[in-house]
Amino acid sequence: EAGVVQSPRYKIIEKKQPVAFWCNPISGHNTLYWYRQNLGQGPELLIRYENEEAVDDSQLPKDRFSAERLKGVDSTLKIQPAELGDSAVYLCASSSSWSGSIYEQYFGPGTRLTVT
Amino acid sequence: GQQVMQIPQYQHVQEGEDFTTYCNSSTTLSNIQWYKQRPGGHPVFLIQLVKSGEVKKQKRLTFQFGEAKKNSSLHITATQTTDVGTYFCAGLRGDYKLSFGAGTTVTVRA
Numbered sequence: 176e177a178g179v180v181q182s183p184r185y186k187i188i189e190k191k192q193p194v195a196f197w198c199n200p201i202s203g204h205n206t207l208y209w210y211r212q213n214l215g216q217g218p219e220l221l222i223r224y225e226n227e228e229a230v231d232d233s234q235l236p237k238d239r240f241s242a243e244r245l246k247g248v249d250s251t252l253k254i255q256p257a258e259l260g261d262s263a264v265y266l267c268a269s270s271s272s273w274s275g276s277i278y279e280q281y282f283g284p285g286t287r288l289t290v291t
Numbered sequence: 292g293q294q295v296m297q298i299p300q301y302q303h304v305q306e307g308e309d310f311t312t313y314c315n316s317s318t319t320l321s322n323i324q325w326y327k328q329r330p331g332g333h334p335v336f337l338i339q340l341v342k343s344g345e346v347k348k349q350k351r352l353t354f355q356f357g358e359a360k361k362n363s364s365l366h367i368t369a370t371q372t373t374d375v376g377t378y379f380c381a382g383l384r385g386d387y388k389l390s391f392g393a394g395t396t397v398t399v400r401a
Binding site for chain 2: 210215216217218219220223231233266268278279280281282283284285
């Protein structure tokens with residue numbers, strides 16, 4: 176079974192430039208998560224999707240971050256414009272259906288973003 | 292910021308020794324998961340605890356959920372070099388907010 180796929184694996188951009196990350200979850204997983212992980216910290220949830228609906232985006236900085244999950248499968252996370260403080264690893268995870276509980280999350284390898 | 296606190300932040304262990312890492316929440320958790328992240332890797336699911344006072348074992352790893360469902364612990368016996376990594380707990384609060392702790396980073400002295 177293929178795992179969660181993310182691309183690119185690494186990205187270096189200058190501040191004020193836009194950047195996009197792509198995630199393909201495990202087949203059949205309805206729930207998709209985007210996390211940001213800073214060095215020495217745990218993953219911080221940015222947004223959670225149930226199929227194509229964003230059910231929790233309370234921690235997504237909406238002035239510069241946006242996400243979409245068209246057709247309830249692949250997802251894209253965008254930052255525009257990027258700031259120095261956005262340098263981090265962006266992790267995508269997926270799990271089976273959400274029913275008021277949490278299920279085992281499968282994480283992708285992440286995208287390491289460096290903003291210069 | 293993190294709503295779930297983990298201690299210690301770092302754990303340096305002699306190979307063969309035991310150690311415990313703790314996860315604490317100020318609010319009652321619906322359930323809690325534990326993940327392991329190897330250096331340069333991504334978090335990998337270890338276990339989920341749901342019931343008050345629940346104890347689960349995986350070989351040398353013992354996971355416990357507190358009676359009040361506000362804390363959890365991971366105890367590793369006879370530490371091996373393969374145990375190196377960062378262990379995260381992730382708690383689900385009653386408002387369905389999922390929060391990861393900052394992790395306990397484990398190094399092992401052979």
